[in-house]
Amino acid sequence: DQQVKQNSPSLSVQEGRISILNCDYTNSMFDYFLWYKKYPAEGPTFLISISSIKDKNEDGRFTVFLNKSAKHLSLHIVPSQPGDSAVYFCAARASGTYKYIFGTGTRLKVLA
Amino acid sequence: DAGVTQSPTHLIKTRGQQVTLRCSPKSGHDTVSWYQQALGQGPQFIFQYYEEEERQRGNFPDRFSGHQFPNYSSELNVNALLLGDSALYLCASSLVSGGYTFGSGTRLTVV
Numbered sequence: 001d002q003q004v005k006q007n008s009p010s011l012s013v014q015e016g017r018i019s020i021l022n023c024d025y026t027n028s029m030f031d032y033f034l035w036y037k038k039y040p041a042e043g044p045t046f047l048i049s050i051s052s053i054k055d056k057n058e059d060g061r062f063t064v065f066l067n068k069s070a071k072h073l074s075l076h077i078v079p080s081q082p083g084d085s086a087v088y089f090c091a092a093r094a095s096g097t098y099k100y101i102f103g104t105g106t107r108l109k110v111l112a
Numbered sequence: 113d114a115g116v117t118q119s120p121t122h123l124i125k126t127r128g129q130q131v132t133l134r135c136s137p138k139s140g141h142d143t144v145s146w147y148q149q150a151l152g153q154g155p156q157f158i159f160q161y162y163e164e165e166e167r168q169r170g171n172f173p174d175r176f177s178g179h180q181f182p183n184y185s186s187e188l189n190v191n192a193l194l195l196g197d198s199a200l201y202l203c204a205s206s207l208v209s210g211g212y213t214f215g216s217g218t219r220l221t222v223v
Contacts, residue, residue: 004154034211043116043202043214044155089154098168099145100212102154 003027004092006103014111019077021106023090026071030092034100035064035075038087047088048075080110114139116205116215124221125193131220133188137205138213143167144186145212146178147202155202161186190220198222 005024013019021035031052036044050057050064050073057064063076077084087107091100117136125131137144143162147155157170161180175191184205190197198221204212 006154036214041216043204043216044212046211046213049211091154098143098160098162099157099170101157102147104152104154 002104003030004090004101004103006088006090006106008106009104010107010109012109012111013080015082016079019075019080019084019108019110021075021077021088021090021108023073023075023103024071025073025092027092027094027101028071029094029096030101031095032093033064033066033073034091034093035062036089036091036102037084038089038105044089077108080108082110082112084108085110116203116213118201118203118215118218120218121216122219122221124223127193127195127222129193130189130191131193133190133201133203133218133220135186135188135203135205135215137184137186137203141205141207141213142184143206144180144184145204145206146186146188147204148172149200149202149217151199158188193222195222 034049035047038044048062066073087105089105091102093100119134145160146158149155159169160167164180177189180186200217202217203215206212
């Protein structure tokens, strides 16, 4: 049972435009969410996080939105740059636990 | 400042053999988690070590075991290797409740 789902395996966006990556979850006990970026032959790199007490968190070009009622979060990248081309994973952790559950990833390609 | 260091980077083993993977956490981090990432999948939690104890375990058989040393470094051991154990093994370090810093992983191939 996949508790964290990224239903779009890939996404292509023109340089300078907005990239929106989506993530859905099923466990209402999740209270902390992360986004990671992964380049080939490297480990995942932390991008941005959000706690369930917030509905938005911003860091430079990256903004994460959390809709608890819909059990949905999204990552917005504005403006998108070719260097943003990578696989993006969302991850969630339930309160009282230490493990993060990852989605299967979305491959973003930013076209120059 | 060195991040998370994993060794070896690549490894080929035969079915039935045993393997040990190693991880040095980022300086200042005291918690180490291990994940398995199969091709086309997201990382799957194996276990987490804190204060040299296994603090939480994912849905992996007892063939997967680990250890954390007083200097916070960690080992992942897998016994009786199966073809399905072929994957990228990621080590992540953190402070007690913080976000992870991942290493680049060990690519294990079982033949």
